Amino acid sequence: MKFASTALAALAAGLSxxxxxxxxxxxxxxxxxxxxxxADAEKDLSDFSLGNNQVNWVNYTYITEDTDALxxxxxxxxxxxxxxxxxxxxxFAKVPGLNADVARKLGILRQGIVLPAxxxxxxxxxxxxxxxxxxxxxxxxxxTLGGKPVNGSDIEAEMGNLQHTPAEFAEMWTTWHxxxxxxxxxDYAKMVGIANQGAKELGYADVGAMWRSxxxxxxEQFAAETQRLWEETKxxxxxxxxxxxxxxxxxxxxxxxxxxxxxxxDLLGNMWAQEWGNVYPLVAPQGAGDLxxxxxxxxxxxxxxxxxxxxxxxxxxxxxxxxxxxxTFWTRSMITKPADREVICHASxxxxxxxxxxxIKMCTKVNSEDFVTIHHxxxxxxxxxxxxxxxxxYLNGANDGFHEAIGDFIALSITPQYLVDxxxxxxxxxxxxxxxxxxxxxxxxxxxxxxxxxxxxxRYRWGIFDGSIQPADYNKAWTKMRLDYQGITPPSARPDDGxxxxxKFHVPGNTPYTRxxxxxxxxxxxxxxxCKQAGWKGPLHRCSFYGNKKVGENLNRMLAMGQSKPWPExxxxxxxxPQMSAKPMLDYFAPLKKWLDAxxxxxxxxx
Numbered sequence: 121m122k123f124a125s126t127a128l129a130a131l132a133a134g135l136s137x138x139x140x141x142x143x144x145x146x147x148x149x150x151x152x153x154x155x156x157x158x159a160d161a162e163k164d165l166s167d168f169s170l171g172n173n174q175v176n177w178v179n180y181t182y183i184t185e186d187t188d189a190l191x192x193x194x195x196x197x198x199x200x201x202x203x204x205x206x207x208x209x210x211x212f213a214k215v216p217g218l219n220a221d222v223a224r225k226l227g228i229l230r231q232g233i234v235l236p237a238x239x240x241x242x243x244x245x246x247x248x249x250x251x252x253x254x255x256x257x258x259x260x261x262x263x264t265l266g267g268k269p270v271n272g273s274d275i276e277a278e279m280g281n282l283q284h285t286p287a288e289f290a291e292m293w294t295t296w297h298x299x300x301x302x303x304x305x306x307d308y309a310k311m312v313g314i315a316n317q318g319a320k321e322l323g324y325a326d327v328g329a330m331w332r333s334x335x336x337x338x339x340e341q342f343a344a345e346t347q348r349l350w351e352e353t354k355x356x357x358x359x360x361x362x363x364x365x366x367x368x369x370x371x372x373x374x375x376x377x378x379x380x381x382x383x384x385x386d387l388l389g390n391m392w393a394q395e396w397g398n399v400y401p402l403v404a405p406q407g408a409g410d411l412x413x414x415x416x417x418x419x420x421x422x423x424x425x426x427x428x429x430x431x432x433x434x435x436x437x438x439x440x441x442x443x444x445x446x447x448t449f450w451t452r453s454m455i456t457k458p459a460d461r462e463v464i465c466h467a468s469x470x471x472x473x474x475x476x477x478x479x480i481k482m483c484t485k486v487n488s489e490d491f492v493t494i495h496h497x498x499x500x501x502x503x504x505x506x507x508x509x510x511x512x513x514y515l516n517g518a519n520d521g522f523h524e525a526i527g528d529f530i531a532l533s534i535t536p537q538y539l540v541d542x543x544x545x546x547x548x549x550x551x552x553x554x555x556x557x558x559x560x561x562x563x564x565x566x567x568x569x570x571x572x573x574x575x576x577x578x579r580y581r582w583g584i585f586d587g588s589i590q591p592a593d594y595n596k597a598w599t600k601m602r603l604d605y606q607g608i609t610p611p612s613a614r615p616d617d618g619x620x621x622x623x624k625f626h627v628p629g630n631t632p633y634t635r636x637x638x639x640x641x642x643x644x645x646x647x648x649x650x651c652k653q654a655g656w657k658g659p660l661h662r663c664s665f666y667g668n669k670k671v672g673e674n675l676n677r678m679l680a681m682g683q684s685k686p687w688p689e690x691x692x693x694x695x696x697x698p699q700m701s702a703k704p705m706l707d708y709f710a711p712l713k714k715w716l717d718a719x720x721x722x723x724x725x726x727x
Contacts, residue, residue, distance in 0.1 A: 147208070151219060154212040158225045158513075161205050166474065166512040172198050173472040179252075180259075180481060181454050183462040188256050196248030202233045203244060206322050213323075225513045228683065231334045232513075234630055235311070235327065236318030243314060250311045254304055254628035259464040261623075263296030272300075273457065273465040273483045280389045280398030280489075286376045290611035293386035301622035302615075308622060309591040311630075312584055319585075328582035331632050335519050336686040345700070346634060349641050350575050352702040353568070356709060359716040360568050361607050362725045364388075364396060367403040382609040382727040385602070392624050393608050394573040395566040397489070403565070404558060405715075411551050411558050415534075416487035418544045426456050426484035432542055433494040436530060437502050440665075440672030445501070446476050457483035466625045467493050469500030474515055475508050492531045499527020507682030516683040518690035521638025526679070529643035529650070532563075538664040560661055560712035567640060568709065572605035574637030579605075580621060581633075594619050607727040642691075644705035649695040650675070660708045 147153040172194045179191035209229040212218065218226070235251065237244040262269040265278055265288060275292055278284065284292075315327045324330040332339035361383065368387055369379040377384050389398025419429065430453075434445050452472075457465060465483035472479065478501040484490050503526050507515060517523035536559075539545035551559065580601050583589035589597045595618040602608050614620060621627045650671045651663035665671045678694040688698035706713070 149211065149215050151215060151217045151222070154215055154218055154226065155222050157208060157212070158222050158229075161208075161229065162225070162512040165201070165205070168198065168201065169512075170473050173470065177470060177472060177479070177481075180464045180468075181458070183256055183259050183464065188252055192245075192248045192252040195252065196245040199233070199235070199237050199248055200244035202229075203236050203239055203318060203321075206230045206233055206236060207239055210323055224684075225511070228513045230322055231330060233318070233322075234331075234632065235315040236322055236330070237314060238317040238321055243318070247311065247314045247318075250307050250314075251630060254307055254311070254622075254630075255464070257304055258300060258622075258625055258628045260462055261296070261300035263292050263299060265292055271465075273485075276391055277485065279386070279391045282389070282399065282401060286372055286384075286387065286611075289386040293391065293611055296391060297614075297620045297623045298618065301619040302617070304622035304628055305591065305594060305617070305619035308619065308628070309594075316585060326585040326587075328578075328585035331578070331634075332582075336688070346575060346637060349637075349700060349702050350571065353571050353641075353705065356564075356568055356706065356713055357571055358725050359713060359720060360564055361727075362720045362723050363716050364399070364403050364565075364569075366720075366723055368399070371402050380724045380727075382603055382607045384611050385608040386611045388569075388608070392573065393602075393606060394570055396569040397562065397565040400562050400565050403561070405561065405719075407554070411555055411562065412549050413536075413539075413545055413551075414488060415491050415539070415544070416489075418539070419486050419491065422544070424486060426482075426486065426490075429484065429486065429491050429494050430455055430480070430498075432491070432544075433498045435542060436495060436533070436538075436666060437498060437672075439667040440675065441669040442502055442672060442676070443505075445498075446478065448477055449479060449501070452477070453479040454481045455484050466629075467497055469497045469504070471501070471504035471508075471515075474512065476505060478504055492534060495531040495534065496524075496527030499530055502526070503679050506676055506679035507684075509680070510682040510684055514682040514684040518678075518681065518683060518685070518687035519638070520632065520635035521642050522687065522690065524635050524639030525642035525646060528639055529646040532643060532647045533650075533664045533666055535662060535664040537662070538666045541664075541666055556659065556661070556711060557715050560709055563661070564709055564712055567705075570640055571637065572607075574633065574640060576601050576605040577621075577624070577626065577633035581627070592616070594621065603727070638700070641700055641702050641705060644708055645691075645695055645697075645701055646675075648704035648707065659711070660704075661711075 147157045175190050175194040179187040206229055209226045212226050213230075235247060237247040259272070262271050263275045264270060265275070270278060270292070275296055279289065279292055312327070319325075319327045319330045322330065324333065329339045332342045335342045337345070365377070365383050366379060368377040368383060372387065377387055383393070385393045387399070388396045390396065438444060454463065457463060463483070464481070467480070467482040470479045470481065471477070480494070480497045480501065482490070482493065482497065484494070500523055503517060503523055504515075536545060536550040540547045540550060580589070580598060583597065584594070595614055595616055598621045599610060599614055626633050647663070648660060650665045651660060653671050653674055654663070654665040654668045656663040656665070674694055678690050681690050681693065691700070692698040
């Protein structure tokens, strides 16, 4: 969490700042005026941040009407402040002779609001109330299994339980989307209207255009760049889709999953069909498919607890030369779900004081997925700490895809050899080269399967923000895009007045999603660079740079830059290239692609 709001005690007491905010002053439209404005804005926002982060932490880890109200007030104050700073920053856009650093910070201020409220009385408060209501509705959401209510984290786990019948998968999928998504639709449409007004005041066509402007290129260039990366990787996805569809057909039969056409969304082991790893046992290649171990089983056999899993994650970063996590991390993080209250279980990493009060929030379960997630979330924390000496407006990743990619590329190094190194796997049980296709297929079920989902979430919202998707068509457009991009279809007909997209956390949580698509691409670029630096000579997918201090030093140089330079410069610092490329990902999965093509002979590709 970067930007934030008033102190918790002040909020509770109903107090407000006595100081005159920087944006209320009169700044001359000169380079000197712009520099003074930036200095004042950074100090004000930095001071403002601690209390807002604390309020939101309490709200996310203790959902009540009172904490909802505190968060709504605090975030409303923040939004109003950010909007006014953004409007002021926009005034300096055409001032000649601006210092390059000042100009960059002006751009960050102008583009840094996820949902800008219009600069009219009450608009920020209304927007904050709606967004808080949406977030809390998701956190409290429940589906059913056998007619009994099941909360969000538990129903996610049950969707990956292959003991369930297709009818049970369909029940969970349908009730979750009906109960969680549909009631949000009215609030979401109102929110879009308010935020679009705010974006127009900042000089953007709509919120989507504003989101696409935060990548050191024009919105049009960014859309084209992400499309280019998708086109490069699409053949690999189509090969995976064709193979998985055939295996699901063999498991469930034509009546449940036809051999051609789209895949039924609820059969892929994940509520949103965004990652398919949970159904790996159904598609594993004969002979090569049994890897000989499951990380979750290894953890349970050794009696490991969630805290041990986090300690293991810390150990990886320590092996690269990073300092241990601060003591407050262990006393202030939420590592498991409290039994006595409602929380938002969706895993996230927090930087509460912009210095060293870093934390994670998870409802950790002892399984393979959460072991990987821990390595991912800690990647955010180590990134946050690496750039904590940067000015406030640079306390962020080079672009938001970088932040997501760091932990993911570390997690790629969770190879069998790494598991041996940390004492989790017996060295005699390391799979041989004959198991490589199984290892790669297991990775692809998450990494490759995710690509179209990672791309379409924002493309769907871009359409809502620019008006090409109207509220009456929210569900129809969502279902069509999921078919077009992912090749999946719902288990039953969906109501036109529903809002299935709202059943995905990042939509009501208003988290831009293209960052996750970029992260899937960048993580392989980072990983290949790290493996080259470590002198790895074998197959890319077998590389682990665990314990390599040289990689850690080079990585830290990039992380410490924060957002102070355009992302191509940061990318070049670690990888040697300023351009994002899907080639490292394709190199990683090249043996699998060759194998899939052979397996798919005679099958109809696509849908």
